[in-house]
Amino acid sequence: MPLGQPQKNHEAFLEEVFSGKPSEIRLQQIVKQLKKDKTSSPCDDAVHEVLGVALMRLNRVEQAIPELVTAFRMSPCESYANNLLLGYREADKLNEGLKFNINNLDYIRGCLATSVILAGDYSEHIIDLLEGDDVSVVRAALESGMQNELTSIFRFLVEITPYGTGYSFESDKEEGHWIIDISISLNSEESEAVSFSKQISRALSQKYSPEVLMKIVPLISYQVAA
Amino acid sequence: MITSKEILKLARELLCDSEVKNRAAIGRAYYASYHAIKNLAKVKLGYHAPEKGDRQSVHWHLCQFLISHSEESIQVIGCELRKLSRNRRKADYQLNATIEKNNSTLIVAMASSIIDDSKKSFIALDTDSSDQQMDA
Numbered sequence: 001m002p003l004g005q006p007q008k009n010h011e012a013f014l015e016e017v018f019s020g021k022p023s024e025i026r027l028q029q030i031v032k033q034l035k036k037d038k039t040s041s042p043c044d045d046a047v048h049e050v051l052g053v054a055l056m057r058l059n060r061v062e063q064a065i066p067e068l069v070t071a072f073r074m075s076p077c078e079s080y081a082n083n084l085l086l087g088y089r090e091a092d093k094l095n096e097g098l099k100f101n102i103n104n105l106d107y108i109r110g111c112l113a114t115s116v117i118l119a120g121d122y123s124e125h126i127i128d129l130l131e132g133d134d135v136s137v138v139r140a141a142l143e144s145g146m147q148n149e150l151t152s153i154f155r156f157l158v159e160i161t162p163y164g165t166g167y168s169f170e171s172d173k174e175e176g177h178w179i180i181d182i183s184i185s186l187n188s189e190e191s192e193a194v195s196f197s198k199q200i201s202r203a204l205s206q207k208y209s210p211e212v213l214m215k216i217v218p219l220i221s222y223q224v225a226a
Numbered sequence: 227m228i229t230s231k232e233i234l235k236l237a238r239e240l241l242c243d244s245e246v247k248n249r250a251a252i253g254r255a256y257y258a259s260y261h262a263i264k265n266l267a268k269v270k271l272g273y274h275a276p277e278k279g280d281r282q283s284v285h286w287h288l289c290q291f292l293i294s295h296s297e298e299s300i301q302v303i304g305c306e307l308r309k310l311s312r313n314r315r316k317a318d319y320q321l322n323a324t325i326e327k328n329n330s331t332l333i334v335a336m337a338s339s340i341i342d343d344s345k346k347s348f349i350a351l352d353t354d355s356s357d358q359q360m361d362a
Contacts, residue, residue, distance in 0.1 A: 174315070175286050181312055193332055194339050201305035202298065210294040213305055214286070217312045220336075221329045 113138060114167060118158065120151035133170065137180060140171035144178040149212045153204065154182060157218060160203060161196075162186065179215050186222045193222040230265070234258035234341065237334045241327070248330035249317040255337035256314035259307060262341045264288055270348035271295070285311055299347040306340045 113134030116122065127138055141147040154167070166185040171178055184200075186193050197220040204213060237254035240247045267273035267288065276287045289311060292304025313333050317325060 170316075172315075175282060179312070181316075190328070190332055190335055194335050197309065197336060198302055198306060198339075198343075201302045201309075205293065205298060205301040205305055210290060210301075210304075213293050214290055214308065217308055219309055219312060220332070221326070222332060223328070 113169065114154075117141070117151055117154050117169065120148065122147050137169040137171045140178040140180055144215065146178070146180070146212070146215060149208065150180060150216055153208065153212075153216050153218070156203070156207070157182065157184060157200070160200070162188075177215055179217065182216065182218045184218055184220050186220065187224075188222050189224060190222060193220050196220065230258045230262035230341070233261065234334075234338060237337065241331055241334060243327060245325055245327075248327055249325055251330050252310075252317040252325070252333045253314050255334045256310040259310055259337040259341050259344075260285065260288065263292070263303060263307060263344045266344050266348045267292065270351060271300070297347070297351060299343070300351070303340055303344050303347060306336060306343075310337055310340075 116127070116138060122138060122142055127135060138147075141150045157167070161184060168183045168185075170181045170183065173179070186196060188196065197218075200218055200220070204218070208216075233254050237251045237258060240251035240254060242248070264273070264275070264284075268275075271291075273288070273291055275284050276282055280287070282290070289304050289308045292300050292307065295301055295304065310333060316323060317330075
């Protein structure tokens with residue numbers, strides 16, 4: 001592809017990736033093409049963005065995150081936060097996911113922290129991008145050696161919570177231990193939230209040790225669905 | 227003398243449009259469930275609170291005891307009590323955070339629900355163990 005035209009191709013790829021779930025074969029073609037583009041335009045953040053979105057669509061979150069992080073790093077553009085959000089949900093739910101009002105860098109950083117935890121990639125170069133509360137949660141997980149459990153529990157929660165759910169993290173010390181709260185905001189009625197909270201507790205108590213359950217606590221809140 | 231039921235009643239009465247009262251409601255809801263469950267655990271499960279000078283607080287100790295129990299229904303009660311405890315902590319210490327009214331009502335509803343659950347679960351467990359003893 002000639003120099004000076006990466007944007008056109010970028011948009012074409014984005015359109016293809018956004019239009020549905022790409023196949024593995026198509027992904028390979030996209031990667032091949034992107035590598036060619038990269039040679040002609042090594043600083044093109046679109047390479048990372050498109051590849052990240054494609055990988056997310058294939059549920060290859062671990063591979064997608066570094067690509068999206070690179071894209072994010074190159075530009076504080078809002079669209080990159082949208083791409084990070086893709087990791088949470090399946091492709092057909094994308095449009096609803098974009099209802100989030102993404103208009104500030106703190107929010108984007110929050111998305112990134114969530115993506116780091118979801119991906120289980122706690123490497124320093126990614127953590128360096130976080131600030132404030134977001135980095136404190138990730139650091140708390142690392143200091144207490146609970147990073148694998150945090151990722152595992154969060155992935156599990158994302159899997160079992162209904163679409164429309166929002167997540168946030170907080171950490172503080174209690175009894176000398178780092179405690180991480182995962183706040184889960186449901187679109188539901190109060191009685192459903194009470195019942196769902198117990199379902200989550202039941203599911204987690206079957207999978208995790210008491211030590212982990214004392215230290216990683218999912219807190220439920222709700223908003224009545226419009 | 228007062229009962230955990232009265233503390234829960236106060237929690238319900240505190241719920242209104244005032245955030246400070248809603249925070250207080252969260253605290254009362256937690257303590258209502260803490261006392262109710264601790265008493266049931268003592269009677270039905272042989273739970274003993276930690277000695278004075280123990281490294282762990284009574285709150286941590288009770289949750290850990292319940293979550294570590296072999297019965298799933300008791301573990302769930304432990305997990306739910308832990309959530310209430312964390313919410314109580316947030317309501318009492320994080321003054322900068324905003325606590326929405328609907329979430330305060332949720333915490334009170336959760337407290338009420340696990341108190342009911344604990345009565346059923348602990349009594350069922352007691353009956354099971356009595357049946358087993360009779361079978362033996």
